[in-house]
Ligand SMILES: Nc1ncnc2c1ncn2[C@@H]1O[C@H](COP(=O)(O)OP(=O)(O)OP(=O)(O)O)[C@@H](O)[C@H]1O
């Protein structure tokens with residue numbers, strides 16, 4: 001319950017919330033019930049069926065509608081006297097510029113991706129507005145507070161981007177379910193239903209140049225005149241799970257230290273019986289509905305938690321492919337995989353399972369595959385409610401001017417010292433941060449073999465999250481985006497994108513320093529180039545390595561070996577050291593970072609540990 005002084009500040013505050021999903025719905029409700037009266041809310045998305053189990057402002061009849069608008073309407077029903085302005089839009093839109101941000105007393109993030117969080121961080125820094133940032137994954141979560149020049153900004157700590165896998169592992173040597181799921185959604189699904197002109201590494205090539213089948217025949221992707229979707233589906237099946245694996249097996253070197261895969265053909269799966277014909281589905285009225293069309297349901301596979309057999313997977317593969325071809329004709333060629341598209345998810349699960357069976361990898365249920373495909377740990381409503389409460393508490397401290405009382409709070413899975421919530425002191429800005437301290441980053445790249453386009457896409461947009469980049473070297477402008485550019489400049493920049501770095505009008509070579517600016521974000525950073533010839537394909541699949549100076553001043557490592565209490569891919573976990581002290585571990589973070597952890601009475605721990613942050 002807020003004090004009268006707090007209530008006075010709360011009622012006057014103007015707040016911006018970004019994201020109206022799991023955390024956002026809870027946050028909007030809690031803000032309204034706490035007494036906030038002037039709230040802007042931005043969310044780009046519409047409501048999915050899968051949101052309904054935890055985003056309690058939404059109901060079944062809202063599926064397909066704007067999250068921001070439905071959330072606003074739901075809260076106004078029980079708090080009609082407050083002002084909530086809903087923006088159904090991407091926070092990266094140019095309408096939400098520094099001037100827009102300046103009108104708020106505090107910004108509260110309930111986002112689910114690093115890219116948008118970075119964008120909001122930069123706008124908050126530019127506008128001088130404090131930011132309360134949050135994230136949750138299953139039982140884990142955290143709330144952090146960022147104030148320009150006073151605390152770390154959101155980007156002072158290195159964030160782990162979604163895991164990428166080397167193409168060769170995905171196409172040639174999968175060893176985990178996730179490799180097969182990535183193959184099914186990013187390569188096979190994209191090749192069959194997406195833009196066919198995009199190059200695809202789906203097909204295996206063999207080193208054996210003497211073999212007549214040195215390269216797999218990819219004809220099976222082209223539908224023949226008069227061919228039925230059913231027989232096309234069978235041909236694709238034999239092509240990708242049979243012939244393609246046969247070709248892979250010719251690369252003898254590859255299998256010297258690995259288990260050889262086993263090709264799988266339709267005739268083998270259905271050796272004992274004829275393939276079942278299941279009718280009455282292709283033209284059903286709901287066949288084109290993303291949320292309802294289902295091959296599994298037609299086949300009687302109604303339990304999403306059950307792992308299908310190879311035969312079930314083959315049935316779903318053939319039926320889903322047939323349904324997609326029959327009911328999504330208009331979209332074929334431009335379909336993008338979406339884990340919430342039931343039919344697409346069933347197709348990907350079936351394809352991944354069939355590939356898994358070839359490579360002797362455990363198969364997954366539809367439910368598990370969806371989690372892996374969407375890179376999600378299933379969200380827990382209570383964690384989101386706790387996180388939202390903490391966001392509001394931190395926002396109130398900021399509005400009261402009590403920055404010293406603000407804490408980063410970690411929500412743990414298991415109590416430690418009877419605590420599930422671990423508060424930690426805020427840290428000062430990091431001198432190594434390329435965003436708030438403008439430190440120079442180092443980019444190792446082969447300047448003779450890398451085109452500017454790769455640097456712009458993978459590094460500038462991909463890793464640095466620069467929205468509208470302007471890249472220059474000294475006085476020479478190399479690349480720029482924007483609607484107001486002259487036509488000849490656009491032509492010149494497009495030509496530059498296709499040039500190797502050392503062949504640009506202002507050649508980028510070892511030692512060059514590039515300036516990267518984004519006017520909307522009011523962001524500038526500097527990249528120092530280091531020419532490097534060779535990269536490790538497994539560890540450095542982009543053939544480029546971006547790194548920054550590591551800060552050492554504030555961080556003092558304390559001894560203590562770490563015993564993990566839970567391990568999960570890409571998931572932050574907590575751990576204890578030898579003295580049973582609580583430390584926080586991020587399994588995937590690479591840097592040793594330390595942070596004071598406070599209990600109710602005193603400072604109890606400072607450990608050799610890595611930062612826990614979840615998204
Ligand atoms: N750039 C952006 N601009 C505006 N809103 C964004 C942006 N990026 C993400 N969001 C919103 O942030 C919210 C994050 O919520 P949440 O993590 O619960 O994801 P979800 O999409 O609702 O659920 P799930 O991904 O688990 O199905 C989403 O509603 C999403 O639309």
Ligand SMILES: [Zn+2]
Nearest residue numbers: 153156433436
């Ligand atoms: Zn910073």
